[in-house]
Amino acid sequence: MDNNESSMREIEIRKLEHIFLCSYCDVEYDKTTLLENVELIHRGTCGVNFNDIETEIKLFGKRLSAPIIVSGMTGGHSKAKEINKNIAKAVEELGLGMGVGSQRAAIVNKDLTDTYSIVRDYTSNLVIGNLGAVNFIVDNWDEETIDKAVEMIDADAMAIHFNPLQEIIQPEGDLNFKNLLKIKDAIINYKKKYKNIPFIAKQVGEGFSRKDALILKDIGFDAIDVQGSGGTSWAKVEIYRVKDVNKKNLLKKFSNWGIPTAISIFEVKSVYNGIVIGSGGIRSGLDIAKCIAVGCDCCSVALPILKASLKGWEEVVKVLEEYIKELKIAMFLVGSENIEELKKVPYVVKGTLREWIKNCK
Numbered sequence: 571m572d573n574n575e576s577s578m579r580e581i582e583i584r585k586l587e588h589i590f591l592c593s594y595c596d597v598e599y600d601k602t603t604l605l606e607n608v609e610l611i612h613r614g615t616c617g618v619n620f621n622d623i624e625t626e627i628k629l630f631g632k633r634l635s636a637p638i639i640v641s642g643m644t645g646g647h648s649k650a651k652e653i654n655k656n657i658a659k660a661v662e663e664l665g666l667g668m669g670v671g672s673q674r675a676a677i678v679n680k681d682l683t684d685t686y687s688i689v690r691d692y693t694s695n696l697v698i699g700n701l702g703a704v705n706f707i708v709d710n711w712d713e714e715t716i717d718k719a720v721e722m723i724d725a726d727a728m729a730i731h732f733n734p735l736q737e738i739i740q741p742e743g744d745l746n747f748k749n750l751l752k753i754k755d756a757i758i759n760y761k762k763k764y765k766n767i768p769f770i771a772k773q774v775g776e777g778f779s780r781k782d783a784l785i786l787k788d789i790g791f792d793a794i795d796v797q798g799s800g801g802t803s804w805a806k807v808e809i810y811r812v813k814d815v816n817k818k819n820l821l822k823k824f825s826n827w828g829i830p831t832a833i834s835i836f837e838v839k840s841v842y843n844g845i846v847i848g849s850g851g852i853r854s855g856l857d858i859a860k861c862i863a864v865g866c867d868c869c870s871v872a873l874p875i876l877k878a879s880l881k882g883w884e885e886v887v888k889v890l891e892e893y894i895k896e897l898k899i900a901m902f903l904v905g906s907e908n909i910e911e912l913k914k915v916p917y918v919v920k921g922t923l924r925e926w927i928k929n930c931k
């Protein structure tokens with residue numbers, strides 16, 4: 571096995587480890603999303619016929635039956651292929667959208683393409699591609715790389731993930747996030763030479779701040795997927811992977827690092843007018859209703875869908891159907907017949923979230 575092959579094998583093993591650790595171990599933050607600090611005002615008179623409630627939205631040129639996307643998680647090996655297939659079947663059944671995980675594996679090794687492209691055998695709905703921001707800097711990726719990723723899955727939009735915490739805690743991590751303008755050039759050149767698809771800046775569970783949102787706006791991102799803290803914690807995932815006690819202790823110190831999702835949404839919304847996706851620790855339709863009410867256009871969910879996908883596509887359908895049902899109940903109770911109305915309902919911000927918004931400069 572040459573060096574390249576052995577490094578590919580290591581990436582494959584790491585991805586499999588992530589899938590199994592995320593499925594069977596406690597990998598979630600101790601702290602919450604702080605969405606519990608958002609209270610939607612109950613409408614005692616309600617004034618809506620439940621059966622008239624419509625959750626449909628249009629996002630990135632595609633219709634979704636509800637404002638829910640499955641976050642990009644995997645690709646690059648046979649188990650990932652099965653997971654992507656199960657998610658694709660479920661989103662097709664329900665009329666929702668999905669992302670694939672980082673496409674780097676197939677950019678480096680074409681033989682892995684079908685572990686991602688399989689999604690197109692099962693859904694014509696919204697599919698979002700995924701590349702790492704750091705690779706534009708350390709590997710000099712450009713518009714040609716984006717084109718390969720888009721073509722691989724006929725992507726409707728591309729997510730570029732920013733994951734400095736994950737990179738610094740992984741033994742294999744890339745640590746140079748300095749020259750972000752390389753991403754700006756790649757996006758501009760891609761849109762000029764190829765297709766004018768939307769680009770989404772995506773975090774992976776530690777969220778974006780107001781300052782980040784300003785930088786992302788300057789880079790030219792059409793949407794921000796906040797992926798704040800309160801759900802999957804990458805430092806917690808890594809705790810299970812390392813054997814060395816000192817490294818474990820270091821990871822424990824950072825296992826609750828990050829901006830809670832509700833705060834990240836407010837920070838981003840304070841300076842950014844593009845599409846905002848509420849994400850990171852979204853675990854119910856009520857969470858989704860709150861994100862939409864405070865200004866998000868859509869929500870995305872990862873961990874619960876990963877767990878369900880390992881049991882089969884029908885399980886994914888069940889989890890997502892439950893979210894849609896809960897979202898509709900919340901809409902009924904605040905008197906909203908559709909998502910546009912839900913965006914305008916009054917709400918109260920309490921506790922830590924309120925303090926943060928007050929003190930945020």
Ligand SMILES: Cc1cc2nc3c(=O)[nH]c(=O)nc-3n(C[C@H](O)[C@H](O)[C@H](O)COP(=O)(O)O)c2cc1C
Pocket residue numbers: 588589592641642643644670671672700731772773774775797800801802849850851852870871872873874876
């Ligand atoms: C097993 C697993 C693999 C993931 N791989 C990726 C990835 O390749 N690219 C990416 O942008 N995010 C990746 N994520 C992060 C998720 O998209 C999401 O941002 C994060 O898990 C927080 O959402 P959650 O709390 O709903 O899990 C992954 C998440 C999980 C659980």
